[in-house]
Amino acid sequence: MKMTRLTAALAVTMTAAAPAIAESLFFPNMSYRTGPFAAGGIPFADGYADYFTLINERDGGIGGVPIRYSECETAYNTERGVECYQALRGENPLVLQPLSTGITYQIIPRAARDEIPIHSMGYGRTSAVNGEVFNWTFNYPANYWDGASVIINYLLDENEGSLDDKKIVLLYHNSAYGREPIPTLTRLSERLGYELLTIGVDSPGQEQGSQWLQIRRERPDYVIMWGWGVMNSTAVQEAANIRFPMENFIGVWWSGSQQDVLPAGMGADGYKALAMHGTGTDYPVYDDLQEYVYDRGLAAGTGDEVGTVLYSRGMYAAMLAVEAARTAQEIHGVANITPAMMRDGMANLVITEERMAELGLPDFGPPFEVSCQNHGGSGQAMIQQWDASAQEWNLITDWIEPDRELIMEMVMEDSLAFAAENDIEPACLN
Amino acid sequence: MLYREAGDFKTSYTSDNQTFPIRFDRYGYYFVLGVAFLVMPLILNDYWTNALVVPFLIYTIAALGLNILIGYCGQLSLGTGGFMAVGAYASYKLMTGFPDLNIIFVILLSGLVTAGVGVLFGLPSLRIKGFYLAVATLAAQFFLIWLFTRTPWFFNYSPTGMISAPTRTVFGIPVTGASASALSMYMICLVFLVALAWLARNLTRGTLGRQWMAIRDMDIAAEIIGVNPLWSKLTAFAVSSFYIGVAGALLFAVYLGAAEAGEAFGIDKSFLVLFMVIIGGLGSIFGAFAGAFFLIAGPVLLKIMLVDNLGWATDLAAHLEIMIIGALIIVTLIMEPHGIAALWRTIKEKLRLWPFPY
Numbered sequence: 001m002k003m004t005r006l007t008a009a010l011a012v013t014m015t016a017a018a019p020a021i022a023e024s025l026f027f028p029n030m031s032y033r034t035g036p037f038a039a040g041g042i043p044f045a046d047g048y049a050d051y052f053t054l055i056n057e058r059d060g061g062i063g064g065v066p067i068r069y070s071e072c073e074t075a076y077n078t079e080r081g082v083e084c085y086q087a088l089r090g091e092n093p094l095v096l097q098p099l100s101t102g103i104t105y106q107i108i109p110r111a112a113r114d115e116i117p118i119h120s121m122g123y124g125r126t127s128a129v130n131g132e133v134f135n136w137t138f139n140y141p142a143n144y145w146d147g148a149s150v151i152i153n154y155l156l157d158e159n160e161g162s163l164d165d166k167k168i169v170l171l172y173h174n175s176a177y178g179r180e181p182i183p184t185l186t187r188l189s190e191r192l193g194y195e196l197l198t199i200g201v202d203s204p205g206q207e208q209g210s211q212w213l214q215i216r217r218e219r220p221d222y223v224i225m226w227g228w229g230v231m232n233s234t235a236v237q238e239a240a241n242i243r244f245p246m247e248n249f250i251g252v253w254w255s256g257s258q259q260d261v262l263p264a265g266m267g268a269d270g271y272k273a274l275a276m277h278g279t280g281t282d283y284p285v286y287d288d289l290q291e292y293v294y295d296r297g298l299a300a301g302t303g304d305e306v307g308t309v310l311y312s313r314g315m316y317a318a319m320l321a322v323e324a325a326r327t328a329q330e331i332h333g334v335a336n337i338t339p340a341m342m343r344d345g346m347a348n349l350v351i352t353e354e355r356m357a358e359l360g361l362p363d364f365g366p367p368f369e370v371s372c373q374n375h376g377g378s379g380q381a382m383i384q385q386w387d388a389s390a391q392e393w394n395l396i397t398d399w400i401e402p403d404r405e406l407i408m409e410m411v412m413e414d415s416l417a418f419a420a421e422n423d424i425e426p427a428c429l430n
Numbered sequence: 431m432l433y434r435e436a437g438d439f440k441t442s443y444t445s446d447n448q449t450f451p452i453r454f455d456r457y458g459y460y461f462v463l464g465v466a467f468l469v470m471p472l473i474l475n476d477y478w479t480n481a482l483v484v485p486f487l488i489y490t491i492a493a494l495g496l497n498i499l500i501g502y503c504g505q506l507s508l509g510t511g512g513f514m515a516v517g518a519y520a521s522y523k524l525m526t527g528f529p530d531l532n533i534i535f536v537i538l539l540s541g542l543v544t545a546g547v548g549v550l551f552g553l554p555s556l557r558i559k560g561f562y563l564a565v566a567t568l569a570a571q572f573f574l575i576w577l578f579t580r581t582p583w584f585f586n587y588s589p590t591g592m593i594s595a596p597t598r599t600v601f602g603i604p605v606t607g608a609s610a611s612a613l614s615m616y617m618i619c620l621v622f623l624v625a626l627a628w629l630a631r632n633l634t635r636g637t638l639g640r641q642w643m644a645i646r647d648m649d650i651a652a653e654i655i656g657v658n659p660l661w662s663k664l665t666a667f668a669v670s671s672f673y674i675g676v677a678g679a680l681l682f683a684v685y686l687g688a689a690e691a692g693e694a695f696g697i698d699k700s701f702l703v704l705f706m707v708i709i710g711g712l713g714s715i716f717g718a719f720a721g722a723f724f725l726i727a728g729p730v731l732l733k734i735m736l737v738d739n740l741g742w743a744t745d746l747a748a749h750l751e752i753m754i755i756g757a758l759i760i761v762t763l764i765m766e767p768h769g770i771a772a773l774w775r776t777i778k779e780k781l782r783l784w785p786f787p788y
Contacts, residue, residue: 033745042745073733073744078686078693079485083730086480105592106688109608125590174579176590176690183589200579203692414589421596422607 023336024068025061025325027052027318028088030098033301035075036204037229039259040310042301044099045071047314049300050293054285055322057292062325063335076229078102085110094342095119095321101177104137109422112136117343119324121317122147122253122276126180127414129376129407131347132426134415138346140320140377141368142276142402144226145410147252148181149402150274150381151224152188154250157400163194169215171235172226174200181226181252187406205231212238225251232260240267247272253381256393257309261386269388272396274381277316278364279393281307285315285360309393316365323359324349343429347372366399372428376411379404433782449631466620471613479612480685486726487619488680493706493718494630495673500704501713502634503666504646505555509567511699512574513671515691516544517678519584522593525606525683526586533598533605533683537622540679541672547574548671555663559649571700578691594688606683615684622680626673631715633669642666643713674703709762711771720770724762728755 029048032041052069061067072084081103088096089110095117098104104124111118118137120128126145128137142150156163170185172178182198189196197218199211205227212235215223223244227235232255239249247270251260256273286307293299294306305311328337328345337345349370356364368378380399387394419426438453440446450456474483492514499505520540524531531539551570555563578584585593597607604610605618633639641662644652653659682689689695702725710721729751736747766773780787 031744034748038745071744073737073748075748078689082686083481086477090477101590102592102688102690102693105590105594106686109594109687113608175693176592179590202579203696 024066025337026068026070026091026093027095027321028091028093029069029071030074030081030084030088030096030100030103031071032074032076032099033071034073035077037076040229040254040257041076041099043257043305043308043310044314044317046299046301046303046305047311047316048097048318049314050289050298050306050311051315051318051322053293053298053300054289057296057298058288062322063329065335074098074100074103076100076102078106081106089114089116092339094325094337094339095346097121097317097321099123101125101180102175105176108134108137115343116339117346119317119321119346121313121320123177126407127411127418129374129411130415130426131372131375132428133419133424134375135429136343138370138375140349140370140375141351141366142253142379142381143376144180144252145184145407146376146379146402146404147274147276147381148184148224149188149407150379150383150400151250151252152185152192153400153402154383154397155222156192163192166194166222167218167220168194168196169218169220169223170196170198170226171211171215171223172198172200173205173228173231174202177228177254178226181224183410184407185224187410188403191406201227201231201235203231204229206234208234208238212242215244216242221248223249225249225255227251227255227260232257233263236261236268236271237264239271240264246270247385250274250383253313256384256386258391258393259308261388262391266388268386271386272383273386273393275309275384275393275395276365276381277312278361278395279307279309279312279384283361283364288360312364316361319359319361320349320351323351323355346370347375347429379407432784433778435782449635463624466624471616474612474616476612479616482727482730484612484615484619484685485681486722487616487623488677488685489703489706489726490719490722491623491626491680492674492677492703493710493722494627494715495670495677496703497707497710497712497714497718498630498634498642498673499666499670500707501711501717502639502646503642503663503670505552505663505666506560506564507567507670508564508697508700508704509551509570509574510674510703511695511697512571513544513548513674514678514681514699515574515578515695516547516671517541517675518682518689518695519578519593519691520544520675521679521683522586522595523584525596525598529596533600533618536598537676537679537683541676544675544678545668545672548667548674549664552664552667552671555667556660568697568700571697575691575695590690592688592690593682595683595686598683606687608687610684618684619680622676626676627715627718630673634715638662638665638669646713705759709759709769711769714769714771716774717769717771720774724758724770725755728758 029045031045032038049069052067056067072088074081074084085107093116097119101123104120120139122142124139126143128134128139185196201208201211225235249271251273253274253276261268261271324345325342327349328341329335331344332341347370351368353367356362366378366380379402382395382399383397384393385396433452433454450459496510499507517540520543521536524536524539554566585591595606597604597609603614605614641657644657645659645662649659706721706725709724711717732751732754733747736742737744
């Protein structure tokens with residue numbers, strides 16, 4: 001009896017299949033505006049949406065073809081992520097941006113089969129840098145292993161080139177995301193002689209009492225954090241509670257946003273985090289955003305996230321997507337590009353300082369080039385520090401280079417193992 | 431009228447004892463099977479299969495398993511998520527350890543491994559009951575997830591702790607991994623579901639099922655009339671865990687493709703399956719189907735209606751979805767405290783008398 005009712009329900013809702021709109025570039029967003037990680041998902045989604053709105057309103061789309069934008073709510077949940085992927089893939093999305101390492105892992109093989117490019121910017125599977133194995137996955141401009149290496153290089157710089165006898169704790173979100181930097185930090189500890197201690201926090205991360213008790217007992221010189229969502233603000237609060245010196249506490253770029261430090265008040269003063277791009281509204285692009293998007297009432301969400309770290313990241317991601325689409329249009333001489341053409345655009349993307357200035361984002365991100373062999377960009381990042389009295393993030397370093405030699409070595413190992421497991425013959429597509 | 435028994439004569443004990451003694455019911459059952467195996471593969475597209483039908487089939491297996499334990503044997507369990515994780519990790523280890531082993535056997539063996547683990551965690555049920563047992567199984571849930579996230583052997587020392595299913599085939603057709611088509615995923619889940627539902631129906635009608643129900647209704651009385659509580663409770667745990675393990679293995683290998691214990695098999699999975707059993711109806715095979723349909727299809731259909739058809743914002747729809755599903759659960763349980771299966775029974779009674787009720 002059950003199945004007949006199911007078919008009835010199907011018949012009713014089969015009308016739902018959205019009609020494909022001719023002549024538009026479809027950029028969906030697998031966003032999460034609900035669930036335990038919504039605090040991070042909302043600003044990113046707003047920034048991503050607003051930049052596309054700007055391109056449509058100001059330039060009439062990319063190369064004259066308007067952008068069609070839609071969102072699919074995943075709530076950072078992998079099962080909903082699969083459902084979203086299935087809903088989106090039939091509509092020829094030009095690039096998917098899942099903003100979740102778990103969902104990225106899940107859709108990498110499917111997207112390769114369906115020939116849909118994925119851009120996991122600063123998250124996802126690090127070894128996707130090897131574009132000969134992961135033809136359809138991109139993670140420029142930087143990845144987790146770059147981030148870990150940048151932090152260690154920064155600490156080396158602070159300690160006159162030696163981390164001997166230092167004790168470093170990695171406090172990580174106990175998920176695929178949080179465990180990603182462990183191999184790099186372990187390798188580097190063997191080379192540089194520091195002692196690495198990894199402490200996991202179970203998702204979502206509100207309970208960290210025992211972890212910080214352990215940190216207090218171990219008295220590490222530095223704590224590195226790979227956190228997301230509520231775990232970040234809890235950790236900053238706990239660190240303030242045990243009076244851990246904040247300048248020795250460094251988060252990854254997903255642990256360095258306003259909402260992570262504001263709840264701890266003055267206690268968070270001096271906390272550091274990686275920055276893969278600039279922050280704040282002091283960029284010329286915001287004049288255009290104001291004129292074409294905010295003033296016309298087209299801002300996504302409530303509009304109160306403008307200029308925050310994660311809003312900037314969403315905007316940066318959209319900007320890189322638009323630039324890749326432009327590159328693809330130039331390569332193929334077609335305005336209405338397909339996902340396969342978009343992939344070529346991403347694989348040949350060149351971002352220069354001049355281009356960034358033209359786009360109204362001077363010095364916002366690093367200049368980098370993507371190639372078929374290297375889907376990972378430059379890997380550079382800066383360090384930013386929280387000033388609690390002024391309530392702003394200040395950049396305290398210039399771009400720091402990661403140890404790319406070591407990272408490429410590890411990327412090759414991991415990606416070739418993946419290729420062997422899945423019978424992939426590493427090669428460039430063309 | 432529809433459920434007419436008049437003229438439906440039985441001339442042997444076998445025919446009198448069959449699962450569906452009423453002719454209309456029996457034909458309905460054959461019809462549903464025919465639709466599921468012959469018609470659905472033709473009309474289902476990729477989206478419906480992947481987003482709705484496959485998870486529905488898999489969760490129905492899990493709900494059947496938990497229904498055996500809670501509905502038939504009366505042992506409350508909150509460890510379903512953990513047991514599904516056992517099935518998933520067992521299938522991963524078997525798939526990677528024995529690449530030539532057929533996926534069918536991998537899934538069955540994963541079920542058997544889970545049955546073993548289930549018996550182990552079922553041991554406390556011999557001494558404790560009700561809420562206390564629920565707490566003991568809750569401990570199993572947390573222990574198993576902790577084990578799978580902290581012991582690298584279970585995820586083959588992968589740096590991220592994610593397990594991902596390699597491609598495996600049945601008769602040369604891939605059913606797991608990225609190259610599996612929606613149709614092959616649907617068929618393998620359907621075959622497992624039909625076989626396991628048939629088994630569950632017959633088990634619960636037989637000696638074992640009667641022993642379980644005796645224990646559920648009053649364990650002391652059952653013991654006095656000669657039912658061995660050790661045997662009945664542990665078999666209930668074993669059979670139930672077998673079903674849940676198969677569901678976990680299918681969820682991981684066929685549906686998700688990649689999973690991580692804490693995220694995919696957390697405590698919310700335990701509650702989800704428990705709600706399916708309660709809403710569907712305790713101690714009813716049909717209830718497992720109804721409950722799984724309600725909780726799996728409900729959110730997806732609501733999302734399609736609100737977001738795709740009405741064009742509402744995704745976050746608003748997601749919040750409303752939670753509220754509507756919650757309200758529906760409460761309304762259903764107030765109207766019919768014994769679940770959708772009881773509602774179905776009432777409808778059947780009414781149909782029997784229709785159009786001349788007395």
